[in-house]
Each structure stands twice: as structure tokens, then as C-alpha cells.
Amino acid sequence: MSEATAVSGARILAHVEALARCSEQSDGLTRVFLSEEHRAANELALRWMREAGMDARVDAMGNVVGRYEATRPGMPCLMLGSHLDTVRDAGKYDGMLGVVTAIECVHALHARGQRLPFALEVLGFGDEEGVRFGATLIGSRAVAGTFRREVLDAVDRDGISLREALRRFDLEPARIGEATKRREDVLAYAELHIEQGPVLEAEGLPVGVVTAISGANRYAVEIDGVAGHAGTVPMPLRQDAMAAAAECVLAVERRACAEPELVGTVGKLECLPGAVNVVPGRVKFTIDVRSPDDGARLAAAADLVREIQAICDRRGVQGRIAKTHEGKTAPCAGWLQAQIGEAIAAEGLPVRRLPSGAGHDGMAMIDLADIGMLFVRCEKGISHNPAEAITLADVETGARVFLRFIERFDPARKT
Amino acid sequence: MSEATAVSGARILAHVEALARCSEQSDGLTRVFLSEEHRAANELALRWMREAGMDARVDAMGNVVGRYEATRPGMPCLMLGSHLDTVRDAGKYDGMLGVVTAIECVHALHARGQRLPFALEVLGFGDEEGVRFGATLIGSRAVAGTFRREVLDAVDRDGISLREALRRFDLEPARIGEATKRREDVLAYAELHIEQGPVLEAEGLPVGVVTAISGANRYAVEIDGVAGHAGTVPMPLRQDAMAAAAECVLAVERRACAEPELVGTVGKLECLPGAVNVVPGRVKFTIDVRSPDDGARLAAAADLVREIQAICDRRGVQGRIAKTHEGKTAPCAGWLQAQIGEAIAAEGLPVRRLPSGAGHDGMAMIDLADIGMLFVRCEKGISHNPAEAITLADVETGARVFLRFIERFDPARKT
Numbered sequence: 150m151s152e153a154t155a156v157s158g159a160r161i162l163a164h165v166e167a168l169a170r171c172s173e174q175s176d177g178l179t180r181v182f183l184s185e186e187h188r189a190a191n192e193l194a195l196r197w198m199r200e201a202g203m204d205a206r207v208d209a210m211g212n213v214v215g216r217y218e219a220t221r222p223g224m225p226c227l228m229l230g231s232h233l234d235t236v237r238d239a240g241k242y243d244g245m246l247g248v249v250t251a252i253e254c255v256h257a258l259h260a261r262g263q264r265l266p267f268a269l270e271v272l273g274f275g276d277e278e279g280v281r282f283g284a285t286l287i288g289s290r291a292v293a294g295t296f297r298r299e300v301l302d303a304v305d306r307d308g309i310s311l312r313e314a315l316r317r318f319d320l321e322p323a324r325i326g327e328a329t330k331r332r333e334d335v336l337a338y339a340e341l342h343i344e345q346g347p348v349l350e351a352e353g354l355p356v357g358v359v360t361a362i363s364g365a366n367r368y369a370v371e372i373d374g375v376a377g378h379a380g381t382v383p384m385p386l387r388q389d390a391m392a393a394a395a396e397c398v399l400a401v402e403r404r405a406c407a408e409p410e411l412v413g414t415v416g417k418l419e420c421l422p423g424a425v426n427v428v429p430g431r432v433k434f435t436i437d438v439r440s441p442d443d444g445a446r447l448a449a450a451a452d453l454v455r456e457i458q459a460i461c462d463r464r465g466v467q468g469r470i471a472k473t474h475e476g477k478t479a480p481c482a483g484w485l486q487a488q489i490g491e492a493i494a495a496e497g498l499p500v501r502r503l504p505s506g507a508g509h510d511g512m513a514m515i516d517l518a519d520i521g522m523l524f525v526r527c528e529k530g531i532s533h534n535p536a537e538a539i540t541l542a543d544v545e546t547g548a549r550v551f552l553r554f555i556e557r558f559d560p561a562r563k564t
Numbered sequence: 565m566s567e568a569t570a571v572s573g574a575r576i577l578a579h580v581e582a583l584a585r586c587s588e589q590s591d592g593l594t595r596v597f598l599s600e601e602h603r604a605a606n607e608l609a610l611r612w613m614r615e616a617g618m619d620a621r622v623d624a625m626g627n628v629v630g631r632y633e634a635t636r637p638g639m640p641c642l643m644l645g646s647h648l649d650t651v652r653d654a655g656k657y658d659g660m661l662g663v664v665t666a667i668e669c670v671h672a673l674h675a676r677g678q679r680l681p682f683a684l685e686v687l688g689f690g691d692e693e694g695v696r697f698g699a700t701l702i703g704s705r706a707v708a709g710t711f712r713r714e715v716l717d718a719v720d721r722d723g724i725s726l727r728e729a730l731r732r733f734d735l736e737p738a739r740i741g742e743a744t745k746r747r748e749d750v751l752a753y754a755e756l757h758i759e760q761g762p763v764l765e766a767e768g769l770p771v772g773v774v775t776a777i778s779g780a781n782r783y784a785v786e787i788d789g790v791a792g793h794a795g796t797v798p799m800p801l802r803q804d805a806m807a808a809a810a811e812c813v814l815a816v817e818r819r820a821c822a823e824p825e826l827v828g829t830v831g832k833l834e835c836l837p838g839a840v841n842v843v844p845g846r847v848k849f850t851i852d853v854r855s856p857d858d859g860a861r862l863a864a865a866a867d868l869v870r871e872i873q874a875i876c877d878r879r880g881v882q883g884r885i886a887k888t889h890e891g892k893t894a895p896c897a898g899w900l901q902a903q904i905g906e907a908i909a910a911e912g913l914p915v916r917r918l919p920s921g922a923g924h925d926g927m928a929m930i931d932l933a934d935i936g937m938l939f940v941r942c943e944k945g946i947s948h949n950p951a952e953a954i955t956l957a958d959v960e961t962g963a964r965v966f967l968r969f970i971e972r973f974d975p976a977r978k979t
Contacts, residue, residue, distance in 0.1 A: 344796065345793050345796045346792075346793060346795075346796025346797055346798075347792070347796075347797055347798075347801050348796075348798060348801070351801060363795060365795065367840060375944075377761075377762070377945060377946075378760050378761060378921065378922055378945070378947060378948070379827065379829035379831055379852045379854070379921070380761075380778060380780065380827060380852075380854045380920070380921025380922045380923075381759065381760045381761025381762075381763075381920070381921040381922050381945060381947075382761055382762055382827070382921075382945060383761075383762075383763060383824075383825070383827065384817070384820050384821045384826075384827060384828075385821075386762050386763070386766060386945075389817070389829075391813055391830055391831075391833060392813055392814065392817045392830075394810075395809075395810035395811075395813035395814050395817075395830075396810075396814065398806055398807055398810035399807065399810050399811065399814070402799070402804070402807045402810075405799050406799045406800075409798075410798070411799075412794065412795060412797070412798065412799060413799075414794035414804075414841070414842075414843055415806055415807075415810075415835075415844075416794055416806075416835075416838070416839050416840050416841060416842045416843065416844060417835065417838045417839060417840050418806060418833065418835040418838070418844075419835075420830075420831075420832060420833040420834075423831070423832045423833070424831050424832055425782060425831050425832050425850040425852055425888075426829070426831060426852055427829075427831045428829055428831065429830075429831060429833075435840040437794045437795075437840055437841055439794070439795045473840075505795070505796070506793065506794070506795025506796040506797075507793055507795045507796050508795075529790075530792060530793070530796060530797060530801075531792075532793060532796075533793070
């Protein structure tokens with residue numbers, strides 16, 4: 150296919166590498182919102198957007214926005230994008246691959262002088278990870294119109310507020326409303342992203358269609374037993390907080406295994422006082438439960454709260470369970486899943502549908518427009534880590550599928 | 565009983581309080597081997613020993629030794645004692661109660677002008693806890709003749725060796741052999757100590773006869789799974805080190821519960837990397853297994869090593885198990901248990917036999933002589949903690965029983 154050969158995996162990777170050099174550390178990649186490195190990354194993206202035939206600018210929240218007009222100007226747009234910020238000591242692809250691939254797709258259309266019946270807008274969001282100010286999705290919330298102004302008072306670790314950081318970035322906090330798009334101007338939002346999980350690799354597939362960005366519940370659990378001497382307290386007289394917590398860890402695992410797309414994790418656990426010869430008196434741990442099905446997630450969370458309480462009651466220890474987060478699922482629109490699936494099938498590949506257990510800008514963009522996502526396989530599912538890796542072949546496959554989706558995008562099929 | 569009224573619980577507690585003021589910290593109790601506080605505690609003990617009619621001196625390892633002659637001088641002795649050093653931020657009774665009570669018992673005999681057919685020697689060991697030089701039982705090993713001279717090279721946290729510390733304490737390292745007693749001069753070693761466990765309190769008993777100082781095996785376990793994103797790695801693709809460790813914790817508990825005097829503890833557990841949204845890739849934990857029955861302990865330890873390996877194999881994670889300690893049981897001699905039991909029964913109290921899960925000077929003294937121990941109830945079994953507590957009534961009961969045991973001690977009944 151002539152249009153398929155027009156995207157260059159090599160150029161995508163070169164651009165990813167160039168962005169990776171915009172880092173606050175020389176021996177790895179960290180780039181936070183409204184930093185000088187962010188400014189440098191925006192400059193690169195603006196240049197590539199203009200080379201791809203787009204009008205490009207930085208919006209009122211520091212996002213880069215490139216617009217490629219339709220056959221006639223002023224038409225509603227298909228929005229494409231991802232984020233340009235990173236976690237600390239990050240990989241190179243999380244976020245950036247989506248921005249760079251979207252630009253590359255427009256570049257391919259521009260190279261052929263091809264215009265579509267709708268405009269394209271490519272967004273490079275300034276904040277998705279939330280590293281600097283502790284609030285995630287600042288960039289996409291500004292575009293979707295759901296940014297809460299109290300976040301302007303959030304401060305980074307140097308005590309600089311978001312309000313002040315915007316000013317230092319030559320942006321005016323009073324004008325951030327100008328970053329918000331009108332719903333009637335947006336046909337849909339589509340994002341390409343690395344999977345950040347092992348499913349596609351395990352099944353030997355380069356790409357997949359995302360069904361939903363899973364909702365999540367998080368809990369902080371504290372169990373208070375009674376500390377004691379490991380030699381002198383007989384087993385029947387113990388109130389061992391660690392043994393109780395171990396039962397809870399296995400209860401989380403067992404409940405999550407009971408349904409196919411549910412996941413449950415005890416990721417953090419502290420055992421106190423923490424000495425080889427002391428029966429643990431206190432254990433603190435976290436629970437993270439996610440599912441693309443809100444009902445399944447809420448039922449599992451409720452079951453676990455009950456089960457942990459029952460374990461603690463039976464063992465004569467005190468359990469305190471505090472919900473620290475609850476976020477609902479952001480479903481990907483069926484009509485966008487269908488069109489992304491068709492683009493994959495047209496490449497002769499099986500269409501694998503899978504949920505995204507990780508959060509993405511679509512969680513904010515869904516308040517503006519229907520969302521769709523294309524996942525690209527990454528090595529061992531590793532992400533948020535310098536070891537994040539992807540093959541050139543998969544970069545090219547992802548870009549070909551994404552371009553095909555864009556070219557054949559049909560907003561009339563929205564149901 | 566006239567001899568029973570001759571011991572003063574109030575004086576014992578006053579002496580315990582006086583010793584507690586020999587501390588390196590003003591807001592709590594810490595007294596380590598060969599410190600200035602140790603010197604001050606020895607001075608107090610020497611004075612009280614002399615007031616109780618004993619010849620008293622500091623031996624070549626810094627232990628205080630008081631001798632109360634028999635009806636004729638130079639007879640073999642019944643040794644009584646415990647330790648004068650403490651852990652950091654210690655309780656007041658662990659060790660000290662045994663030394664002070666033994667002195668009080670001699671004081672009672674002396675007040676009546678009573679001599680026994682055997683000599684009494686009261687020892688206040690300078691090091692049992694091992695806080696300063698990382699080697700435990702230094703005082704009692706010197707007396708038993710099992711002190712290893714390479715320990716002289718051990719250094720404290722300021723880099724001062726034991727050899728140098730002895731010199732600063734006005735002792736000559738070349739002469740530590742002089743602290744060793746000859747076997748033929750010692751009839752038995754008997755120690756009164758707080759239980760440091762909750763058994764006597766749970767059963768409403770002030771005292772108990774120790775059957776053995778339990779042997780112990782300790783292990784350091786490391787489990788390597790694969791870290792992953794808590795949202796993106798489906799349950800069947802996980803190699804969760806924390807879930808595997810949780811199974812091991814419960815296996816330790818279950819195995820220990822299978823036999824009455826076996827205890828098993830996972831006291832320390834680290835979960836890495838330790839983030840709410842990351843599947844744990846590595847967990848490190850410790851296992852401590854104790855029993856007064858060496859066969860039961862070794863069988864349980866072997867079972868646990870096998871079971872942990874099986875858990876890891878089944879879950880596809882790597883388990884590494886290293887034995888960090890193995891110490892055999894020090895049984896209390898049957899004839900001493902019998903005589904201590906008779907002294908308890910003579911007070912009209914039930915004779916409860918129980919093992920000591922904590923270590924004591926008897927573990928070293930057993931190489932010199934048969935050992936016996938009397939436990940006294942302490943509040944909630946708390947020890948190695950400023951909250952360590954004991955009632956005046958229990959102090960007096962313990963002292964009465966110990967004096968009765970001493971008076972009626974009959975080495976001819978040794979079997």
C-alpha cells in the first residue's frame with residue numbers, strides 16, 4: 150500500500166531519541182511539566198509539526214497543538230495525541246511514541262498533498278503523569294475543560310505553585326480556559342500508546358484495540374496486632390499482624406483471579422517493628438483493584454473489604470481500611486474500537502481487544518469526545534523504567550495501522 | 565515461714581531502680597558491656613554483695629562475682645546469677661532481677677547467720693545481650709571456659725575492640741582465662757529471670773520452672789519474581805513475589821502451630837520496589853523457628869525449607885533460603901527442675917513447666933554445670949522495652965521460691 154510505506158519507523162525512533170535527550174538528568178530520562186526540558190521538547194514537537202504541514206502552537210496550559218486542515222478550513226477535527234512528560238527515570242516511549250507517531254502520520258498525508266474531509270489536531274500534552282504537582286492529566290483536563298482551578302495552588306517539591314510555574318513558562322494562568330476545545334469542534338480523540346503490559350507480547354501480536362481504561366479502587370490497610378518475642382510467645386497466644394496481612398494478600402490475589410480482566414495487587418507492605426526475633430505488631434499495606442467493568446471492580450472491592458475485616462476479626466487483630474482512590478472506567482467507544490480493529494485487520498493481523506489497566510489522557514478527554522486507543526507491544530510489558538523497549542518493526546506496524554485508521558476515519562459511523 | 569519473710573521485695577525493687585539509673589541515656593535505660601555505666605552497676609552490685617556477707621570482686625572478664633562460704637571454706641558452690649547489661653532502651657528487670665534477687669537471698673541467709681553445706685556464688689555477668697560487640701554471652705562464656713579469643717578483635721560501633729575495651733576497664737585481656745571456673749568447683753547453675761513471655765500471666769501464675777532454653781534456627785529468604793504494572797499485568801501472567809511470600813508466611817505459622825512448644829515467626833519482611841501500583845518483584849524476609857525439642861525444631865525447619873521451595877516452584881519465582889543461625893537446645897537438668905518445682909509447691913503454688921524461647925546465660929553455663937531456671941511472671945510478656953513490668957508481689961514470690969530452692973538445694977540428688 151502506497152500510504153503504508155509513507156510512514157517512517159526510523160524517523161519516529163529518531164524523534165523519540167531526540168525527545169529523550171530533553172532530560173533533567175544526563176544518565177536517564179526525567180522531564181516534568183513546565184520545566185526547561187519540557188520547553189525544549191515542545192520546541193522539537195512544534196518544529197516537526199510544522200515540517201508535517203501543520204499550524205503549530207503552545208496552548209494556554211503548555212500543551213503543543215498542531216492543526217492540519219481538512220479539504221476546507223475550519224472543519225471539526227479528529228484529535229490525536231499523547232503526553233510529552235515522563236515519570237522520573239523513565240522509558241522513552243510512554244507518551245512520546247503516541248505524539249511522534251501522530252505527527253508522522255500527518256507528515257505522510259502532507260507528503261502526498263492529501264487532505265481529509267475533517268481536520269486533524271495533534272496534541273502533545275504537557276502533563277499526564279502528575280510527577281511535578283501531584284495532580285495527573287493537567288494537560289488533557291485543560292483541553293477537555295475539566296481542569297479545576299484549585300490545582301493552580303498545588304506546589305512542586307521546591308514550593309513553586311503551578312500558577313507560578315505557568316508564568317515562568319510564559320503562560321498566563323488567567324487564560325488557561327483558552328486551552329479548552331468546544332465539543333462541536335471535536336469528532337473523536339484517538340491515541341496510540343505502548344501497552345505497558347505483557348499481553349500482546351505473550352500472544353505474539355504487535356498491536357491491539359483498547360476496550361476501556363480500567364477504573365481503579367485503592368485502599369490503605371493497617372493491621373494492629375501485638376508485638377512480642379519470637380521465642381517466648383506461644384503460637385496460640387499470638388496476634389501476629391504479619392500473618393494476618395499474609396492472609397489478606399492471598400485474599401486479594403484469589404479474588405482478582407476469579408474474573409478474567411480483574412486485577413488486584415498488594416504493591417506496598419511494611420512490617421513493623423521488623424526484627425528477626427519479634428512477632429510483628431503492625432503491618433501496613435496497600436491494595437489496588439482494577440477492572441474495565443465498573444460493576445466487577447466495585448463488587449470485588451466490597452468483597453475484599455469484608456474479607457479483610459473477617460480475617461482480622463477471626464485473628465483478634467485490629468484492621469483499618471481506608472479508601473484512598475476511586476476512579477471509574479473510561480470506556481473506549483464501540484464505533485472507534487470497530488474502526489481501529491478494521492485498520493488492524495487490513496494489515497492482515499488478528500484483532501486483539503484488551504483493557505488498559507494503566508491510566509491515559511483518554512480518561513480526561515472522554516469528557517470532551519469519544520475516545521479510542523491503539524496499543525503497541527513493548528518488551529516484557531516493562532514501562533516507567535529505562536528498560537522500556539519496542540522494536541522498529543512494531544513502531545512501523547503501529548504507525549501504519551494508525552495512519553490507516555486516520556485515513557478511513559468515518560465520524561458518520563458514530564452510534 | 566521465717567526464712568520466707570527474710571527476703572525484701574522492696575529492697576529488690578530499690579536495687580533494680582538503682583541499677584536502672586546506671587544508663588547512657590537520661591530518659592531510659594541502655595547499659596552496654598564495659599561502659600562507664602557498667603562500671604557503676606558493678607560498683608553497686610559489689611557493695612550489695614558485701615552488705616550480704618559475701619567476698620566480692622570483678623573477675624577478669626568484667627563480671628561481678630560474690631562468694632558466700634559454706635559451713636567450712638573452699639567447698640564447691642551453687643552458682644546463682646544473671647546479667648547486668650541491657651539492650652538499647654531496655655526494661656529494668658531483664659537480667660538485673662536475677663542478680664539482685666540472688667544477692668537478696670544471700671542477704672537473708674547472712675542476716676540469720678546461716679551457712680549451707682555448699683558455698684554460694686552470685687554472678688552478675690557483664691555481657692549477655694551482645695549489644696556492644698555483636699557476640700552474645702561473653703560474660704558467661706568466660707566463666708564456662710568457652711570464650712573464643714578471636715572475639716577479642718570484635719569492635720563496637722566506635723571501632724573500639726573488646727581487647728581495648730577490657731584494658732580501658734582496667735582488665736588485662738591476657739588474663740581472661742582466670743575468669744573460668746573449674747567444673748569440680750561448681751555443683752549447678754541456677755538463674756531467676758522474668759519470663760519475657762505471656763504464658764504465666766495467661767495462666768494466672770507468678771512463677772514457673774523452665775524445662776529448656778529452646779534451640780533456634782534462623783533463615784533469610786529472598787524471593788525474586790517479576791515486577792510489573794499493577795494495572796496492566798493480568799493475574800495469570802504475574803510472578804508476584806509478595807503473594808509468594810504471603811504463602812510462605814502462612815506456611816511458617818501453620819507448621820509452628822502443628823506442635824505445642826514449637827514457635828515460628830516471620831518478623832522482618834521487605835517488599836520491593838514497594839509502590840501501590842507496582843506488582844512486587846522482590847521480597848526479603850526472615851524466619852525464626854524455636855523449640856525445646858531439637859528434633860522437632862530441625863524437622864520443622866527442614867519442612868519449611870522444602871515447602872518454601874515448593875511454593876516458589878509452583879509460582880514460577882526464584883526462592884533463595886540461607887540459614888543465618890543454628891543453636892541447639894540447652895535443657896534444664898531434671899534434678900534441678902524437680903528441686904525448683906518442690907520450692908514452688910512448698911509455697912502452695914501450682915508447678916507450671918515451660919520452655920524458655922529467649923536465650924539466657926544458661927546456654928553458656930551448661931558447658932560448665934547442670935543448669936536450672938525459675939521464671940517470674942511479667943506484665944503482658946513485654947520485654948526488651950521500657951514497658952517491661954512486674955509486681956512487687958511477684959518479686960517477693962520469686963525471691964521466696966528462689967531462697968527456698970537454695971536452702972534445700974541437694975546436689976546428692978543429681979542423677
